[in-house]
Amino acid sequence: MIATLLIAPLLSSCSPRPRKTIENLGHACQSEECAAHRYIRYAEQAQKEGLRNVANLLEALAKSEHVQDGQIRHFLEIYGIQEPAMIPDTAYPVETTLENLQFSVNAKTYKGSTAYPIFTSTAADEHAYPVEELFRHMALIAQQHAKYCRKAMDILTREHDDINLVNSWSVCPQCGSVYITVSLDENCTVCGRSAATFILFQ
Numbered sequence: 001m002i003a004t005l006l007i008a009p010l011l012s013s014c015s016p017r018p019r020k021t022i023e024n025l026g027h028a029c030q031s032e033e034c035a036a037h038r039y040i041r042y043a044e045q046a047q048k049e050g051l052r053n054v055a056n057l058l059e060a061l062a063k064s065e066h067v068q069d070g071q072i073r074h075f076l077e078i079y080g081i082q083e084p085a086m087i088p089d090t091a092y093p094v095e096t097t098l099e100n101l102q103f104s105v106n107a108k109t110y111k112g113s114t115a116y117p118i119f120t121s122t123a124a125d126e127h128a129y130p131v132e133e134l135f136r137h138m139a140l141i142a143q144q145h146a147k148y149c150r151k152a153m154d155i156l157t158r159e160h161d162d163i164n165l166v167n168s169w170s171v172c173p174q175c176g177s178v179y180i181t182v183s184l185d186e187n188c189t190v191c192g193r194s195a196a197t198f199i200l201f202q
């Protein structure tokens with residue numbers, strides 16, 4: 001509520017209403033919510049294949065998506081949109097873990113290098129600066145996801161198991177950034193939140 005009170009004047013003072021940015025928030029909400037569901041299903045598949053460390057990574061990534069979805073919904077509420085239209089996430093079947101990781105790398109690379117940078121520029125053009133910052137953070141986090149999934153793919157391809165994959169991940173509860181726990185800085189490098197508040201997956 002406090003954050004809403006602080007940010008709402010920044011957004012409401014922007015005139016005219018940032019129509020494209022609001023549309024982009026709706027697209028991002030749909031995308032992040034589907035991604036969260038997909039990661040959970042992929043984690044279940046990894047468990048079936050005996051890949052416990054991959055499953056743990058995918059659960060951390062699902063939490064990251066959930067945090068980002070919450071942030072998007074927060075901004076949509078400020079713009080008066082309570083429940084954006086959602087389509088069911090049935091277009092992406094669960095395959096083998098290696099294939100699921102490849103899909104995630106492709107999807108997150110696109111979001112991190114193309115979709116969210118475009119959304120960031122559009123928000124800046126429409127003077128929706130808090131949303132511009134959100135999309136900039138989301139682009140960075142999508143690149144993190146792609147990097148971690150690619151690393152898991154490399155290990156699985158080379159070693160045919162996940163015993164050497166990192167087994168402890170930390171998720172920032174404010175922006176959804178994901179870190180290797182043993183390599184944590186004092187604060188989130190994306191939003192500045194104290195690492196003491198991070199959510200642990202191990």
Ligand SMILES: [Zn+2]
Pocket residue numbers: 172173174175176177188189190191192193
């Ligand atoms: Zn953060």
